[in-house]
Amino acid sequence: MEFHIERAKVLPKANLWDFLEGLRRVSPLIAPVRRGGRVAFSEINDISDVTIDYTRTVLPPKKFLVPYRRVRFTYSTEDLSFSSTFKARQQIIFGIHSCDLHGISILDSIYLKENPDPRYLDVRKKTVLIGISCMPDDFCFCLSTGTAFPDGANWDLFLTDIGADYFVSIGSPKGDELIIELKELFRDIEREDLELYKRSTKKKKEAFRNRKLPDLERISQLIELEYESPVWEEEARRCLSCGTCTNVCPTCFCYTSVDVPDFEGKTVKRVEFTTSCQYPYYSLVAGGHYFKPTRTARFRHRYYHKFVGYPYQIEKFGCVGCGRCSAECPAEISMVETLRRLRGEDEEELREAAEQTFTDRPF
Amino acid sequence: MRRELSINHLSRVEGHGAVNILFENERLKEIRLRFTEGPRFFEFITRERLYSEIPKIVSRICGICYVSHRLASAFAVEDAFGVKVPKTVELLRRLLVVGEFLESHALHLYFLALPDYMGYPGAIQMAKDYPNIVKRGFKIKEVGNRIMKLIGGKTVHGENILVGGFASVPQKESLERVGNDLRALIPELEATLSLFDSLDYPEFESDVPVSVSLDSRDVTEFSDLVVTSDGERFTRKEYELFVKEEVASYSTAKISRLNGKPFVIGPLARVNLKGGALHPAVREEMSLLKTKFPSKNSFYNNVARAVELLNAAYRGVEIVEELLESDLESFNASVEPVEGTGYGVKEAPRGTLYHRYSFSKDGHCTGANIITPTAQLQSAVEEDLKNLVESYSSVSDRELKKLAEMLVRAYDP
């Protein structure tokens, strides 16, 4: 029986390094690199630095779309002419996990839907996103947030590990071009590949079995209704307000801007830097009034924004279940745990909830 | 008839010093060098602190020679607990010292001392007319700073210099870069040496009886032994038996004497005592100098400093090469507190430095003593000043003041 699908290919694992080498010939390549105990997305000079097998990076690939510190404009104080030397470059980001791809589509909505930011759009147009499948660890809860798989999102290629090969889904014309460019490395898919591909989906879901996953059904309403719940204060008591949870989050976008003049007072740089709703100054206004005065208020705000604010603004949760905020929190506060406590779930109910999340998800 | 000369605020020295010269009936009656720097109670604030906090706290004794204080205190703690550090740690520490000497000596030579000899109030003003010379000073300092930042984490008070070693070590590529920086610096340092050799120093002969230095090849090596120009040798444990401190009511720094006599430490003392052990290339360079060592003219501390700078760079290159060949994986020793006392000595840029600490069995400091170069130099400098005033009794007050300032500065107390 003839079996032929153009929207997917198979990359034998042995060809992966040639594939990466090929990508690097096309444009600067960004990929996960292991350094000491951590993995970080970095620009690749030597393909052998790339790590395929990682669970999560400290910072999401967001930093290559929206740098944490950026100069928006330079202006002259004499005639107040604003100029920017910004120019997006072509880049390929390889090795992005499904949650982070979903994170990027959230950023897309934020930066591009209303008052689109030309700079982000420019970067986004010139960036190729190549995802790769992964297996969850104890912090991941992407199954609850509906982001465990890269269905219909905004990526160009997605590599799924099917044993000896990668099943390569093609998500965009840009992705297709890359495949054509390097076609000698790929082969067509066969029926068995598709079977293995389907099985890999199941395998990832299986990995979440017997795990505490938060149940996100009606979570928006729940957070509103439980606004005064003592859980917030109890959890916030441990919160250090260090901002790590938001700094590592693939969907957080808050920033502060300052104008920095030079010595001569001739030119001024307008610098934007990432900030966090967990910092008191974030909500400080004239008269020393804090709109989020207590640690509890700030702590709760993050959850509120992720699960109530984002859905209102962009019709998606602002959390993709990547687990970074919990894995990196110095006080070991866990998002899953907080949500679970908020819902008042006990162990038993929780397992049931986990089963349920297999079948239906809010988004 | 009384005549009093006073310099209330010595400029271009680190810290706060003042000099008072009193004549009675045309004869020198009294000379006082005072340090008016506020006390900072280091012997007190280290108490009850955990041993691991000590280097961090005493680092703040001096922002220029902090590496020396950190290392001397780490030596003392390691001595108390019987810790042996791995070879890598030793090498990295030595490289740190290279950085420290580059920074400190360049700061002193170009920014504190040189303006005197070029006729400027300071280096910032001098930069207008001699941009290249000042730039050279900056450049040497910069390399020193880069080394200290690379290994210690910060240019000043790097927190990575710990008891037992380091929390992390630089990558080999960075070390290679340091090696290249140092090699590129050598011509600049040779130029520095010939510049300071060529300056006109006042004629002067010091009669401070004894010079003291550690018994190491040069400052980039460590030693537990102290040697003096009298041929005396003693260990770091015996330091306080030989060097006695007393409180002078007029100064916040304490005054030290060796066997009851003033003694000198610092670059000139070191080069006089151990000059023969410097790097061969430096010795060769020295043989071409106008200045001859050993020298009794304290102003030649400046030339000695330039000699040490060049030597530091040569040694630095060697250390880097050794580091590149060694295994950078073992960079700290395990430290288990035991009850006891430990001693640490080290050659700081301005002279020998001594730290002693006692610990309880859980590693809390129960007593401390720190003898700084400044304290040890005080009586020697006073002695020198007396000598200077007597040999230049005929010059004007203004000139005498100037000479006195230059002399104190030469010690960089």
Added chain:
Amino acid sequence: MKKSLEKLLNKPLPIDPFKPVRAVITDVEELAPDHKKFTFSFLDEEASDSWSYIPGQFVMLTVPKAGEIPISICSSPTRKGFLELTVRKVGRKTKVLHQLKPGDLVAIRGPYGNGFPVGIMENHNVLIIAGGLGMAPLRSLVWYVLDRRHRFKEVYLLYGTRSYEYVLYKEELRRLREREDIKCLFCLDRFETPEDERWADREGLLTELIPEVDLEPTETYVAVCGPPVAYKFIGKELLKNGYPESQIFVSLERKMECGIGKCGHCQIGYKFACVDGPIFPLWDTKNLPEML
């Protein structure tokens, strides 16, 4: 790829919404201690012509060297060719702004925010309640309504502040009071000087003026702007007097960096003060946590 995302990514690069246009200060008036009114006109004619706004909207004003601040527009869109902002000196950037003089350049972008729902207010009574600096955005509404007086029914202005010294737009308000087509009721926190007494109708708080308003509440739209603490009490009093909560609009302030929903600072509950506000119906204040 999802259709929505595809659409977003395929758009051509828009003009930079962060880029301000240049304006020159034409006049500076000291209104009260630390309060100054600045008048601007745009350098670029095109910008000047295309500039239109709704009362209650704000602009992001670049104070050269210091940074950008959100400031409500206090002039009315019915009067063209210039723009007025009233600024209180509270910190880093406003301090620098207060040193600027006529002829100095600034840069402005906007207008931003939703503004008051002037369209649906038409053919109704309008009750304007201003506290302190809240008079600034409401001045825009006052002149808008007065310049299109025939479109509105009864108009009331309630204004309260600390003392006569702090009354903004003194001369203008004095003339307003003489007009027949707007009823003015003024109060001051405490009478301390004879001037205070001469100027105000009453000593006390704005809430005490509300019962004196002689309007059919269900036929009335209310616009409120003042210090955040006042809203709770004013809101309560208005509800007590029968004004429907969907017809009461308040203007809220938050810290703001961008004005266009990108910096996050101005979040009020799930809304952004900059794009979903700064004018909110009172109903929202019940449902948006930490609104007040």
Added chain:
Amino acid sequence: MVKVGVMGLTGCSGCQCEILNCEDAINRLIGRVEFSYFPLAQDSNGFSDFDILFVEGSVSTELDREKLIEGRKRAKILVAVGTCSCYGGVQSQRNDEASLEEMLRAVYGEKRPEVRVFKPAPLSEVVEVDYELPGCPMDKKQFVYTVASLLNGVEPFFPKIPVCHECKLSENECLLLNGIPCQGPVSFSGCGAPCTAQGVGCQGCRGNCDFPNFEELLSIYDRLGLKGEDAVRFLKVFRGKTLPKLKERSVDEKGA
């Protein structure tokens, strides 16, 4: 010409050295700025009027006090540089544990120096301070930014956010999660987190960030084996009296 002074009180001169390490800035300032007082770097230090006066070190002697008060009188803007001048410095860490007499005895025995000395105090206890640039030593970049801002008549902007911010954005592993006591979550950032990048816990040399949660941090320390007084002393080294009394704080006091 803008007149700038750099004054050192009781400290280690580390901050003044950092100023001298700003080669680029100094070169660019020549011609715009006159250093009319900078004893560490030059002679002829007229005590004239200053547009900006930077002061390093804590107030520890009568002379310090006099110099500072005189400096304040003559300075339009007074900037405290370094942790000593902002909070008192390491020398003040045991101010609350002993009397001056005990401290003196520990160092000098029974004799006393002639100069009158005090317990080391930050500048703000003696005069009004316009801006504070803490750090041991202060950060060069912040110094340059401050000078540039002040020359332009703008106040510098330093939100007191924690060191974790800069540490995380440099993609370091969290040291607390790796068993190393770190003060990042309670310390004022701006240094670029050089210590944590090297695997050394932040030592808190820049003092407190806004509303620090010391209690939780102490319980984390406790889990890591840094217990009781040792943990408090660890926090105290640079904070001195700015470390609040820990037991009395509760979570919902303002900003807590």
